[in-house]
Amino acid sequence: MKKFISVLLVLTLCLCLGGCKEETPAEPFAIESxxxxxxxxxxETGTVVYCSKKNAALYPDAQILELGCDIKNNAILxxxxxxDQNWSFAYEVYMDGPSGTIYNVTVPDTVALASVxxxxxxxxxxxxxxxxxxxRYALYFYEK
Numbered sequence: 001m002k003k004f005i006s007v008l009l010v011l012t013l014c015l016c017l018g019g020c021k022e023e024t025p026a027e028p029f030a031i032e033s034x035x036x037x038x039x040x041x042x043x044e045t046g047t048v049v050y051c052s053k054k055n056a057a058l059y060p061d062a063q064i065l066e067l068g069c070d071i072k073n074n075a076i077l078x079x080x081x082x083x084d085q086n087w088s089f090a091y092e093v094y095m096d097g098p099s100g101t102i103y104n105v106t107v108p109d110t111v112a113l114a115s116v117x118x119x120x121x122x123x124x125x126x127x128x129x130x131x132x133x134x135x136r137y138a139l140y141f142y143e144k
Contacts, residue, residue, distance in 0.1 A: 028128070029101035029116045031071055031091065036130050036141035038067040044136040069130070069141050076105065076114065076132070078139075110135045 027033060040059065041050040050065040051058070068079040078087045090106040091114060100117030112134035119129040119142075128143040 028118070029096070031076070031101070031103060031114065031116050031130065034116075034128055034130070035144040036069040036071070037144045038065070038069060039140040039142050041065070041140070042138045049137075067139075105132065105134070107134050 038052045039055060040048045040052065040062065043049050048059040048062045050067075051062040053064050053066070056062070056064055066081055068077075068081065070077040070079070074090055074092070076089045076091055078089075079085070089112070091103040093101060094104045094113070095102045100115055103114040103116075105112035105114050112132065114130065114132045116128060116130050118126050120126040130141040132139040132141075
């Protein structure tokens with residue numbers, strides 16, 4: 001009987017210690033899981049009005065814009081180095097699902113949302129995408 005109790009205690013201890021292991025489950029749609037590269041800004045009609053230098057050939061009528069995006073301390077930080085402008089927007093998870101996450105973004109005087117999902121292309125490739133939608137514009141970033 002003592003042997004049974006000893007084995008039971010050892011197994012219980014192993015299970016408890018195993019449960020204490022610090023492993024974070026993979027969160028593929030967490031906004032902070034990626035470094036983001038600017039792609040483009042579309043207006044409410046779907047017209048690309050700004051794009052990165054990398055995408056200039058795809059959108060010849062768009063203005064070239066360098067826009068950085070950093071995620072720190074539950075804030076989306078945007079920076080336009082050419083104009084020395086910076087913006088910071090707090091965010092929180094609104095809805096989390098198997099194909100993406102939607103965030104409420106605090107932008108003064110407007111409702112704004114962000115989403116992270118996996119974009120799949122016709123050529124079979126895919127990339128995680130961050131979309132910020134506010135007022136009449138949508139900003140697109142892709143994982144670096």
